[in-house]
Amino acid sequence: xxxxxxxxxxxxxxxxxxxxxxxxxxxxxxxxxxxxxxxxxxxxxxxxxxxxxxxxxxxxxxxxxxxxxxxxxxxxxxxxxxxxxxxxxxxxxxxxxxxxxxxxxxxxxxxxxxxxxxxxxxxxxxxxxxxxxxxxxxxxxxxxxxxxxxxxxxxxxxxxxxxxxxxxxxxxxxxxxxxxxxxxxxxxxxxxxxxxxxxxxxxxxxxxxxxxxxxxxxxxxxxxxxxxxxxxxxxxxxxxxxxxxxxxxxxxxxxxxxxxx
Amino acid sequence: xxxxxxxxxxxxxxxxxxxxxxxxxxxxxxxxxxxxxxxxxxxxxxxxxxxxxxxxxxxxxxxxxxxxxxxxxxxxxxxxxxxxxxxxxxxxxxxxxxxxxxxxxxxxxxxxxxxxxxxxxxxxxxxxxxxxxxxxxxxxxxxxxxxxxxxxxxxxxxxxxxxxxxxxxxxxxxxxxxxxxxxxxxxxxxxxxxxxxxxxxxxxxxxxxxxxxxxxxxxxxxxxxxxxxxxxxxxxxxxxxxxxxxxxxxxxxxxxxxxxx
Numbered sequence: 124x125x126x127x128x129x130x131x132x133x134x135x136x137x138x139x140x141x142x143x144x145x146x147x148x149x150x151x152x153x154x155x156x157x158x159x160x161x162x163x164x165x166x167x168x169x170x171x172x173x174x175x176x177x178x179x180x181x182x183x184x185x186x187x188x189x190x191x192x193x194x195x196x197x198x199x200x201x202x203x204x205x206x207x208x209x210x211x212x213x214x215x216x217x218x219x220x221x222x223x224x225x226x227x228x229x230x231x232x233x234x235x236x237x238x239x240x241x242x243x244x245x246x247x248x249x250x251x252x253x254x255x256x257x258x259x260x261x262x263x264x265x266x267x268x269x270x271x272x273x274x275x276x277x278x279x280x281x282x283x284x285x286x287x288x289x290x291x292x293x294x295x296x297x298x299x300x301x302x303x304x305x306x307x308x309x310x311x312x313x314x315x316x317x318x319x320x321x322x323x324x325x326x327x328x329x330x331x332x333x334x335x336x337x338x339x340x341x342x343x344x345x346x347x348x349x350x351x352x353x354x355x356x357x358x359x360x361x362x363x364x365x366x367x368x369x370x371x372x373x374x375x376x377x378x379x380x381x382x383x384x
Numbered sequence: 385x386x387x388x389x390x391x392x393x394x395x396x397x398x399x400x401x402x403x404x405x406x407x408x409x410x411x412x413x414x415x416x417x418x419x420x421x422x423x424x425x426x427x428x429x430x431x432x433x434x435x436x437x438x439x440x441x442x443x444x445x446x447x448x449x450x451x452x453x454x455x456x457x458x459x460x461x462x463x464x465x466x467x468x469x470x471x472x473x474x475x476x477x478x479x480x481x482x483x484x485x486x487x488x489x490x491x492x493x494x495x496x497x498x499x500x501x502x503x504x505x506x507x508x509x510x511x512x513x514x515x516x517x518x519x520x521x522x523x524x525x526x527x528x529x530x531x532x533x534x535x536x537x538x539x540x541x542x543x544x545x546x547x548x549x550x551x552x553x554x555x556x557x558x559x560x561x562x563x564x565x566x567x568x569x570x571x572x573x574x575x576x577x578x579x580x581x582x583x584x585x586x587x588x589x590x591x592x593x594x595x596x597x598x599x600x601x602x603x604x605x606x607x608x609x610x611x612x613x614x615x616x617x618x619x620x621x622x623x624x625x626x627x628x629x630x631x632x633x634x635x636x637x638x639x640x641x642x643x644x645x
Contacts (some may be wrong), residue, residue, distance in 0.1 A: 157492050253627040281644040283627070284503040290621055323641050357640065360551055366514040366544070369633035372626070374633045377641070379618065380584050 126203040142212045145274045154276040158219035164286030171226035174200035181220025214278040230292045233316030239262040244271035244337035252283020252366035261375040270296045312350035319355035327378040387464045403473045406535045415537040419480035425547030432487035435461035442481025475539035491553045499524040501504035505598040507534035513544020514629035520548030522636040531557045532613035588639040
C-alpha cells in the first residue's frame with residue numbers, strides 16, 4: 124500500500140481541495156467521506172469510489188479492516204496517510220482514521236413524484252445535514268435545494284447527514300419556482316400567519332411538496348405565496364419557534380403517522 | 385456611556401472569560417447573551433442583568449435602541465465597546481453588536497412534576513440548544529442534564545436555544561438515576577430493541593420523563609434499563625437513525641398531539 128507523508132503530494136493536495144473548496148468539489152463532481160459509517164452507507168448505495176485513505180492506526184480497527192479488505196470496488200485506489208495529513212482532510216477534531224474520495228451521485232432527472240422536501244437558503248451545514256437525514260428516515264425520496272443553500276455534498280453536511288444522502292435524490296442550485304410549476308399536488312409550508320391551519324387538523328396523506336426556509340428569515344414571501352396550504356405547529360410552551368430541522372421532523376413524521384392509520 | 389477600547393480592560397477580560405471558559409461561568413454563575421433576540425427573551429423572563437455592551441454602530445439600529453433606552457433594569461451597567469472587542473465575545477462570525485452579562489437563572493429546587501426531558505452526555509452545543517428550544521416550544525417545563533452534557537448556558541448553546549432556556553427549569557450536572565428514583569410515572573426512551581413499541585401505538589398522555597442520549601452512543605445500557613417503556617420511531621426510508629434533536633422533536637410533538645385530541 125502506497126504511503127503519503129508529504130502535504131505537497133499531488134493526490135493529497137487534490138483531497139484537501141475537495142474538502143475545503145466547494146467550487147473544486149463542484150468542478151470535479153467528487154467529494155470526500157470521513158469515517159467508516161458514511162463509507163459503508165455509500166458503498167451499500169453503489170456509489171463510485173475513487174480512492175480510500177487510511178492511517179496505520181486505523182488499519183488495526185476491525186471495522187476499517189473489513190472495509191479495506193472486503194468492500195472496496197476493484198478500481199478504487201488504497202492509500203496510507205499519516206495521522207497529521209488525515210487530520211487535515213477531516214471535518215472533525217478526532218478523525219476516524221479512514222476517508223474516501225467518491226463520485227457525487229448524479230441521478231438522471233426524474234419527474235417530481237412522491238414527496239419532495241424543498242429548501243430555500245438553508246445555509247447552516249448542521250441543519251442541512253439533519254434535514255437530509257430526517258427526509259431519508261421519513262421516506263421522502265427527493266430533496267430540492269435553492270442556490271442559496273449550503274452545498275449538500277460538503278464534508279460537514281455529509282457528516283450531519285449520517286448517510287441519509289445516499290437514500291435521496293438531491294437536486295442542488297434549483298429554481299424552486301420552476302420546479303413547482305409542474306407540480307399538481309399540495310405545497311405545504313409552516314407559517315405563523317392567520318390563515319395557517321393547525322398541523323394536526325390538516326390532511327397530509329397526499330404526496331406533497333414541503334417548503335422550508337432559512338433559519339433566520341424563514342421562507343421568502345414569494346415562496347410562501349406558492350404554498351397551497353400553510354400549516355402551524357402548535358407550540359403551547361409560549362415560544363413561537365423551532366429549529367428548521369426540528370420543525371421539518373415534526374411535519375414529515377406527522378405525515379407519516381397519518382398515512383399509516 | 386463609558387467606552388471600552390482596550391482588550392486589557394478588566395471588565396472586558398471578565399466578559400471574555402465568561403464567553404470562553406465554562407469553569408469561569410460556573411464559578412461566577414453568570415453568562416453572556418449575544419444579540420437582541422436573546423436579550424429580549426431573558427428580559428421578558430425577569431432574568432437579572434449585570435451589564436449590556438453595545439457598539440456605536442449597533443446603537444443606530446432601532447431594535448438595539450429600544451432595548452438600551454426602554455428595557456434595561458436600573459442596576460444594569462451600559463457600556464460601549466469597539467467592534468473589534470465585541471467580535472471577541474460573540475459566538476458568531478457576524479455579531480449583532482449587542483451583548484449582555486446576565487445571572488444564570490437558579491430556580492429553587494422543585495419536585496419533578498409535569499414532563500421532564502433528561503439528557504445523557506449530549507455534547508454537541510447545537511444539538512443541546514435545539515433540544516432546549518424544542519422542549520420549550522412543546523411545553524416541557526423541566527430539563528435535566530447529566531454531568532457529561534455540554535454546558536447549557538454557554539454562548540453557543542444559548543444561541544441554538546433561541547431563548548428557549550428562559551422558559552425552562554434546567555438542572556445541570558445531575559445524577560439521572562437519582563433523579564429518576566423519586567419519579568413514579570412513565571419513563572420513555574427511543575430504542576431499536578425488539579421490545580420497543582411503535583411510537584404511534586404508545587399512549588403518551590400521562591406526564592412522562594423522556595430520556596435521550598449522546599449522538600454517537602445513544603443512551604447508556606444503565607439508563608436504557610431505567611426506561612419503563614421503550615418506543616421506536618418508524619422509519620420507512622430504510623435508514624435507522626435520526627439526529628437526537630430531530631428524534632426528540634418527533635416524540636415530544638406526538639405526545640402533544642395525543643393530549644390535544
